[in-house]
Amino acid sequence: MLDPENNRIPEGIRHIHLIAICGTAMGALAALLQDAGFRVTGSDQNVYPPMSTFLLKKGIGLTEGFDAAMVLEEKPDLVVVGNAVRRDNPEALALAESGIPYCSLPQALNHFLVGSRKAIVVAGTHGKTTTTALMAWVLEKAGLAPGFMIGGIACNFEANYRMGKGPYVVLEGDEYDTAFFDKRSKFLHFHPYRAILTGVEFDHADIFSDLEQVEKAFEGFVRKLLPEGLLVANRDFTAVKQVLERCIPLEKQCTYFGRTSADKGWFVADVSIHSPTESFTVLLDGNMFCRVETSLPGEHNRMNILAVCAVAHSLGLSPGEIASGIGSFTGVKRRQEKVGVSGGITIMDDFAHHPTAVSETIRAVRPHVSGRLIAVFEPRTNTSMRRVFQKAYAGSFDMADLVCVREIPLPDKVAAESRFSSSELVRDLNNRHVRAGFFQDAGAIVSFLEKEAKAGDLVLVMSNGGFEGIHGRLLAAFSHAEDKNI
Numbered sequence: 001m002l003d004p005e006n007n008r009i010p011e012g013i014r015h016i017h018l019i020a021i022c023g024t025a026m027g028a029l030a031a032l033l034q035d036a037g038f039r040v041t042g043s044d045q046n047v048y049p050p051m052s053t054f055l056l057k058k059g060i061g062l063t064e065g066f067d068a069a070m071v072l073e074e075k076p077d078l079v080v081v082g083n084a085v086r087r088d089n090p091e092a093l094a095l096a097e098s099g100i101p102y103c104s105l106p107q108a109l110n111h112f113l114v115g116s117r118k119a120i121v122v123a124g125t126h127g128k129t130t131t132t133a134l135m136a137w138v139l140e141k142a143g144l145a146p147g148f149m150i151g152g153i154a155c156n157f158e159a160n161y162r163m164g165k166g167p168y169v170v171l172e173g174d175e176y177d178t179a180f181f182d183k184r185s186k187f188l189h190f191h192p193y194r195a196i197l198t199g200v201e202f203d204h205a206d207i208f209s210d211l212e213q214v215e216k217a218f219e220g221f222v223r224k225l226l227p228e229g230l231l232v233a234n235r236d237f238t239a240v241k242q243v244l245e246r247c248i249p250l251e252k253q254c255t256y257f258g259r260t261s262a263d264k265g266w267f268v269a270d271v272s273i274h275s276p277t278e279s280f281t282v283l284l285d286g287n288m289f290c291r292v293e294t295s296l297p298g299e300h301n302r303m304n305i306l307a308v309c310a311v312a313h314s315l316g317l318s319p320g321e322i323a324s325g326i327g328s329f330t331g332v333k334r335r336q337e338k339v340g341v342s343g344g345i346t347i348m349d350d351f352a353h354h355p356t357a358v359s360e361t362i363r364a365v366r367p368h369v370s371g372r373l374i375a376v377f378e379p380r381t382n383t384s385m386r387r388v389f390q391k392a393y394a395g396s397f398d399m400a401d402l403v404c405v406r407e408i409p410l411p412d413k414v415a416a417e418s419r420f421s422s423s424e425l426v427r428d429l430n431n432r433h434v435r436a437g438f439f440q441d442a443g444a445i446v447s448f449l450e451k452e453a454k455a456g457d458l459v460l461v462m463s464n465g466g467f468e469g470i471h472g473r474l475l476a477a478f479s480h481a482e483d484k485n486i
Contacts, residue, residue: 002096002181009111010101013077017070018042019091020082021062022051028149028161029080029108031058035163036112043070043091068094076100080108087180104179106189113147113161114169114190120146120311121190123173123221124198124234125214126357130296131198131304132172133157133332138312138325139168146170152351153333168193168315175217177207185217191224194314195231196307200239203354206382215243222247229253232310234303235265255314257306259299266306273297275368282309290319292326297336298364336365339471343478344455347471352462353381355389359396361462371456372401376445376470378409378463379422385414390421394428400460402452403429403436404445409465442468450477 018030021042031054034040041061055062063070071079071094079095079102086092095102103111122132133154139146140156147164151172154160173187173195200218202211222243225231231250233240235258244254257266264285271280279293280302294305305326312322331337339347346369352361358377366373375397379385385408397403405422414420422438429436439445453459461470 002092002102003099004181006099006101007103007107007181008101009078009103009107013038015039015041015074015076016078016080017074017076018080018082019066019089019095020044020084021055021060022046022048023082023084024051024151024160025105025149026080026082027051027055028159029105029112030055030060032149032161032163033108033112034058034060041070041074041076043067066090071095071098071100078103080105081179081181083176083179083186085180092180104182104186104189106178106186109149109171110189113149113163114171117147117167117169118193119190120168120170120194120196121173121187121192121221122171122196122198122307123175123187123218124196125175125201125203126354126360127198127300127304128172128174129351130301130332130335131196131307132170134296134304134326134329135196135308135311136162136170137329138308138317138322139166139170139315141325141328142312142317142321144168144315150332152335155330155333156328173221175214175221176204183207185220187221188217188224191226192231193226193229194311195222195225195229196311197222197231197233197240197243198304198307199234199237200243201237201354201356202388203383205386205388211239215239218243219246222250225250225253230255230311230314232257232266232307232314234258234307235262236260236303255310257303257310259303266310268302268306271302273367282306284309284313289313290323292323294326294329295331296329297368298360300360300364336361339461340475342475343453345453345474345478346458347474347478348458348460349471350460350462351464353379353384353464355392355396358393358462359398362397362399362460365458365460366399369456369458371454371458373399374402374404374449374453374457374459375400376404376406376449376459376461378406378442378461378465378467379420380409380463380465380467382413384408385411385420386418387420390424391428393425394432397429397434397436398432400434403434404448405429405436405438406442406445406467407438407440442470442473446470446473446477449474453478 022044047064136148145166147169
């Protein structure tokens, strides 16, 4: 059992060790600490590219597997315990024995990245990564040199972290739990100067039992707002309204954005889609604030942009500066990312896994497709592998022309009675007159689409994992399609 007295970050640190270093956020933290001049080591049981090569290039000592000696013999000054670490991990057990100070990822970010600077924290069930990256880029373009930590690679920076030298740090606020010794949501460790709440829905069924628990977590986040802070919230979500109703004293610190125009707040008007970009007018309190052009498609991205406009405006940026930052933003990897075109067929990668995210992503991409939109879906998250959204997914693919659903990977991770059924989803989709097929693995999907896909089609791959390298396999399979009249 770890001693809570040792859950601290001491003075005079030279050597920091990270347990479970190969996660996206932990790897970025390791690099950030290395850049700051610390000696950084780490261990993980899943050591493979690209994270392994990234860490080695940074000069970070990386060990495959967990070994008590990394703690007991190396004696680091501080150990950062990743969210993926279990309490019976050999290094966690050694940490308890050693008495060495330890902390979680968000504690480390608060200490080493935020420090005395002002934190802009983006939270919500959907859109966090894109909104965080866009917020950081708008500030960067305006010359404010922000620090940031993002849950994906921002294309403008070709990175998901930066220490920065400016007065602001932009953070993606995650509602998932912190560590085995701290089951609170990660975002409860931050005290935002500016906070964005993109929306609240039920998710993370492995740690939250229902929507009420999710709302309580977000209520805790809202209450962390600094007295001089500002919350920018999406008024379209009923759960957001319920969260804020329980935080009435903070009402004067809120501004809102949404899809439906009202007298007060941030809204969109005069949308024009001219692929590959879209343009629209941003309204503030019913008056034109600026006109923006963006490569981010869809209504959900318009909401993300409104939130960034609201925060940037509150920090003193001009409408022109904000529009310039938005217009030059090139997106985030794995968020509606065009991987390539082969045989006239476009492959797009997206992280969507929640039913709302799947639906919104398909709806956003649809106007930009000249042929058919073929959705390829892998239910891989801890929530999507459970039946909690079994029926909800059936209504998420209505705007797709063809849907390929993979069997859930590692089905034994979920008890049979609670397990999501890909074949049932396929039956439900076909009953809704959406053409769909069930496939055991990525190879079966590639073989099918090699014969099925035609020039002009877009294959939208939705998964939070590598999906057995399906993107490259599809590009290779389609490479000879230009010679076919299909």
